[in-house]
Amino acid sequence: MAAQIIDGKKLAQQIKAELREEVERLKRERGITPGLAVILVGDDPASRTYVRNKERACRDIGIFSQVHRLPAETSQEQLLELIEELNHTDHIHGVLVQLPLPEHIDERTVIQAIKPEKDVDGFHPVNVGNLHIGAPGFVPCTPRGIIEMLDRTGIPIKGKHAVVVGRSNIAGKPAAMLLLARHATVTICHSRTVDLAYHTRQADILVVAVGRPRFITGDMIKEGAVVIDVGVNRVDEGLVGDVDFDSCLEKASYITPVPGGVGRMTVVMLMKNTVEAVR
Numbered sequence: 001m002a003a004q005i006i007d008g009k010k011l012a013q014q015i016k017a018e019l020r021e022e023v024e025r026l027k028r029e030r031g032i033t034p035g036l037a038v039i040l041v042g043d044d045p046a047s048r049t050y051v052r053n054k055e056r057a058c059r060d061i062g063i064f065s066q067v068h069r070l071p072a073e074t075s076q077e078q079l080l081e082l083i084e085e086l087n088h089t090d091h092i093h094g095v096l097v098q099l100p101l102p103e104h105i106d107e108r109t110v111i112q113a114i115k116p117e118k119d120v121d122g123f124h125p126v127n128v129g130n131l132h133i134g135a136p137g138f139v140p141c142t143p144r145g146i147i148e149m150l151d152r153t154g155i156p157i158k159g160k161h162a163v164v165v166g167r168s169n170i171a172g173k174p175a176a177m178l179l180l181a182r183h184a185t186v187t188i189c190h191s192r193t194v195d196l197a198y199h200t201r202q203a204d205i206l207v208v209a210v211g212r213p214r215f216i217t218g219d220m221i222k223e224g225a226v227v228i229d230v231g232v233n234r235v236d237e238g239l240v241g242d243v244d245f246d247s248c249l250e251k252a253s254y255i256t257p258v259p260g261g262v263g264r265m266t267v268v269m270l271m272k273n274t275v276e277a278v279r
């Protein structure tokens, strides 16, 4: 039987409606409007689109947003100065620097300059460390969105074998940590994994974040697996995920589409982190 498609758009709308109410309440009861500052350096087309989506989501929910669009030649010093200023701006609760940055700027230095309490991306080492030890802190938006999708679809995590393909700091690694925290047995695979299909076929929950179009095919998954596709790849036909949707659809029990899947959740989780930053 064909898998049930997890509708990221619908779930994101539900969560947006909840956030809208929460923002209203914050304004009414505490006189606070959550504020997000987004910094975009250079003019990478994909980054520009992502930033526009973030701006739009803020407007939609009632979050104050400001976007700092800086030229590609901006020096690291200038960027660090802006971050420092935003760290001390009271009405800005979340600060986000869109990645990737131009080559002359050191990403790690920039991320570390953001005050952990305003790091709504969850990329600062303090937040990464908190995630690893199970302490409260900001969790990266994409993996947080994945867990939210599973929970809201009623898919149990505890005791399941989750296989994560990809080990990026933005998606794969934090997704594995969150699944582990929810009592899944977790295997992390990557580009150098030998006999990848052997591992992916063990997965009750398969999370794919490798950045290769249609990389995971139907023969690589177990009958009844839950398949979560984090990939966004631009090919001639348009946007496709890291999962070969058609061949996996036949075998999976649940599957997320691209577009309209995990990506929709990422932006809304950023909004959730921003609202939580007020606390």
Ligand code: GUN
Binding pocket: 096, 097, 098, 099, 100, 121, 141, 142, 170
């Ligand atoms: N570039 C791609 N994904 C992300 C993200 O989640 N946050 C930031 N800051 N940059 C990104």
